[in-house]
Amino acid sequence: MSKVAISVRDIKKSFALSHSGAASLKTALLWWKKKRIEKLEVLRGVSFEVNHGECVALVGRNGAGKSTLLSLLSNIYKPTSGSIEIDGKIAPLLELGAGFHPDLTGLENILFNGMILGLTRKEVMERTPAIVDFAELHNHIDSPVRTYSSGMQARLGFAIAVHVDADILIVDEVLAVGDYAFEKKCYDYIAEFRAKGGTILFVSHNPDSVRKVADRCIWLAAGEVKMDGTVEAVLTAYQAAGDER
Amino acid sequence: MRENFKELWRFRELMFAMVERELRIRYKNSSLGFLWSLLNPLVTVAVMWFVFRFLLGNQTDNYSAYILAAYLPFMFFNMSLMDSAQSVIASLPVVKKVYFPREILPLSAVIANFIHLCLALVVFFVFLFAVWATTGFQVAPFTWKIAYLPLLLIPYLALVTGLALLISAYNVFYEDVKYILSVALYLLFFVTPIMYFSETVFYALKNRPNGQLIYTLYHLNPVSMMSTAFRKALVPPGKIEVIDNGVSTMIGPRPFDYGLFAVTVVVSFALLFYGYHTFNRMKWRFVERP
Numbered sequence: 001m002s003k004v005a006i007s008v009r010d011i012k013k014s015f016a017l018s019h020s021g022a023a024s025l026k027t028a029l030l031w032w033k034k035k036r037i038e039k040l041e042v043l044r045g046v047s048f049e050v051n052h053g054e055c056v057a058l059v060g061r062n063g064a065g066k067s068t069l070l071s072l073l074s075n076i077y078k079p080t081s082g083s084i085e086i087d088g089k090i091a092p093l094l095e096l097g098a099g100f101h102p103d104l105t106g107l108e109n110i111l112f113n114g115m116i117l118g119l120t121r122k123e124v125m126e127r128t129p130a131i132v133d134f135a136e137l138h139n140h141i142d143s144p145v146r147t148y149s150s151g152m153q154a155r156l157g158f159a160i161a162v163h164v165d166a167d168i169l170i171v172d173e174v175l176a177v178g179d180y181a182f183e184k185k186c187y188d189y190i191a192e193f194r195a196k197g198g199t200i201l202f203v204s205h206n207p208d209s210v211r212k213v214a215d216r217c218i219w220l221a222a223g224e225v226k227m228d229g230t231v232e233a234v235l236t237a238y239q240a241a242g243d244e245r
Numbered sequence: 246m247r248e249n250f251k252e253l254w255r256f257r258e259l260m261f262a263m264v265e266r267e268l269r270i271r272y273k274n275s276s277l278g279f280l281w282s283l284l285n286p287l288v289t290v291a292v293m294w295f296v297f298r299f300l301l302g303n304q305t306d307n308y309s310a311y312i313l314a315a316y317l318p319f320m321f322f323n324m325s326l327m328d329s330a331q332s333v334i335a336s337l338p339v340v341k342k343v344y345f346p347r348e349i350l351p352l353s354a355v356i357a358n359f360i361h362l363c364l365a366l367v368v369f370f371v372f373l374f375a376v377w378a379t380t381g382f383q384v385a386p387f388t389w390k391i392a393y394l395p396l397l398l399i400p401y402l403a404l405v406t407g408l409a410l411l412i413s414a415y416n417v418f419y420e421d422v423k424y425i426l427s428v429a430l431y432l433l434f435f436v437t438p439i440m441y442f443s444e445t446v447f448y449a450l451k452n453r454p455n456g457q458l459i460y461t462l463y464h465l466n467p468v469s470m471m472s473t474a475f476r477k478a479l480v481p482p483g484k485i486e487v488i489d490n491g492v493s494t495m496i497g498p499r500p501f502d503y504g505l506f507a508v509t510v511v512v513s514f515a516l517l518f519y520g521y522h523t524f525n526r527m528k529w530r531f532v533e534r535p
Contacts, residue, residue: 015533071532075344078529098342103270112266115259116343 002087005168005199006050006073011082013043013068042068044223045082052088052167055190055200057214057231059238064220066203070094070172073201088167088199091117095172096157102146106137109145110160117164127163134185135159155182162189169193171202187212207235249525253346263353267328268360282361283368286313286320293440304495305442306483310376313369314479315439315472321362322405322468323430328354329409330416330423333531337417340531347528348521351413355406366394369479385481393478400513401471407516410524417531433468443473444499448487464502470509477501 017038042065050056058066071077073084074092099116100109110131114124132141135155137148145153161169190200190213204210210217210231217234219227227234253260272279293316294309305311329351333340336350373386416422438446446463450456464470477498484495 071341076341076532092343095342099339101266101270104266108266108269112262115262116339116345121258121262 003051004049004085005052005054005087006201007085007087008049008069008073009047009083009085011043011046011069011072011084012041012080013065013072013077014039014041014080016040042223043072043079046220046223046225047082048218048225048228050199050201052199053194053197054216055194055214056202056216056218057210058201058203058218058220059205059210059234060220060226061242065223066220067094067172069220070170070201070203073170086168089118089165090168090170091161091164091166092170093158093161093172094170096154096161097145098157100145100153100157103144105144106132106141106148106156109156113157113160114164117161119164131156131159131163134162134189136182151179151182158186162193166198168199168201171200173203173205207239210235246522246525249346249348249521253348253352256346256349259345260349260353260356263349264356264360267353267357271357271361279364283365286316286365290316297440304484304486306485307376307480310373310480311442311476312439313372314476315437317362317365317369318401318471318475319434319437319439319468320365321358322401323434324361325355325358325405325409326412326426326430327423328358329413330426333413333417334420337531337534347531348410348524351409351524352406354413355402355409359402359405387479388481390478393474397471397474397478400510403517404467404471404509404513407513407518407520410520411516414524414527414531417527417534433466436463436466437469438472438476442476442485442487443469444485444496445487447499448489448494448496452490461505464505465508465512467509467512470505474501474506474509 017040046065046069058069060066068077070092071094072079073086074090074094076092076094097109097113099113101112104112107128110128111121111124114127114131115121119127132138135152135158137152137156140148140152145156148156194200194213200213202214214231217227217229217231218225219234219238227237271282290309290312293312297303297305297308332350332354333347340347340350370386377383377386412422412426416426443464447460450460453459464473482498484497486493486495488494489496
């Protein structure tokens with residue numbers, strides 16, 4: 001394994017902007033001559049590297065491109081230009097329990113979600129008891145997920161994600177779920193994950209959690225890296241910029 | 246295309262889990278489960294049989310078997326396309342959050358319906374045996390031609406998969422596609438030999454100018470050709486009542502047109518490749534839908 005876990009080089013991403021709302025054949029036929037495509041440039045050339053074992057926080061205002069960047073790393077978008085290299089198995093946690101089907105039981109959803117995250121059927125089966133333990137859902141695991149509270153769904157989603165044995169975790173503001181005890185469990189897990197040499201890239205709007213887990217911080221502003229450095233330095237500058245407004 | 250196929254292969258377990266999930270959801274929320282989903286074609290065919298036999302007075306032998314043999318594959322065509330039209334757009338919230346090859350969505354909709362078709366065909370054979378037993382063992386339940394069944398199912402599956410990939414991709418960007426589709430499928434039912442026979446069409450067109458041409462065009466519709474082919478393979482030949490020159494006549498089945506069938510097979514596989522290619526070209530833009 002090389003030293004660098006995530007390498008992002010000059011990533012640009014733009015989206016077609018629509019004012020008409022939902023697409024329809026009618027609008028396509030009416031407007032086919034005036035192809036008024038407006039481009040929204042979300043990322044304008046972002047470059048950085050994350051080393052193995054590092055925990056990097058992404059901060060920035062809404063619309064700065066943080067989530068787009070994480071989605072690009074999770075292979076959900078293709079970049080307009082630039083390159084991304086990832087060394088190791090990646091587990092994206094963009095939304096806990098994305099892909100849960102409300103009519104299926106907790107167990108069935110574990111199997112399905114585990115496979116979406118890249119495990120084989122056999123691997124999921126082996127890990128199911130540990131996942132149920134972690135999520136603390138023993139009494140509910142045979143009930144359909146639609147009967148779960150949102151906190152229970154999030155717990156199950158997190159439990160599955162942390163059991164896929166990834167080298168790199170990509171986390172988008174999902175840790176602020178569940179009660180205090182579960183939150184503590186998540187942070188304990190993250191500490192353990194880091195102790196084993198795992199790499200984390202996460203987005204957070206909470207300075208306390210950034211200070212707690214991150215050892216480096218990247219500030220994204222208007223689709224560009226505005227600052228990249230130690231947590232204290234970046235957070236101080238970021239918060240100062242926020243206070244000015 | 247090869248890269249995409251490799252990636253799909255890597256995720257094959259997820260695809261089968263998704264098929265399992267679709268079947269489970271379909272059969273889960275009711276105690277009768279699978280039987281419910283069979284009830285629809287059986288009741289439809291019973292009504293069609295009643296209308297044809299009693300209200301229109303058609304004397305064709307084993308008529309209900311003829312309709313079922315064409316109607317079950319047509320329902321597979323219909324349900325697969327309707328399900329896959331919705332498959333990507335309904336899963337867009339997941340597609341935006343998790344990576345997996347997007348073609349899994351329409352493909353699993355088609356495979357789930359295909360499994361359903363196979364189960365329905367098993368019930369169809371039970372039905373044939375029941376007819377055989379109750380009619381004093383007169384009408385044979387099947388002939389050796391049933392060996393052709395897999396050879397029909399493969400190009401048919403290719404046809405449905407190709408169309409499903411195309412429709413699911415276009416429906417993400419133009420949601421009118423599914424409305425057009427439902428109208429098209431409704432009309433297709435009438436221009437496909439399901440309630441009537443390709444023999445009926447042949448005799449109706451026989452003495453018309455360009456009759457032969459229209460007959461050929463009619464069978465260039467792959468679903469028409471497949472419908473006829475399924476009947477030839479599944480139902481033992483009996484006498485069919487057709488109107489020849491204004492006179493009702495009982496005739497034996499006409500020979501199968503292998504040339505036109507070959508065209509259907511070629512068209513089906515061409516659509517499969519075109520559909521797969523188009524889907525892969527469009528799939529990265531699904532999440533960026535305006």
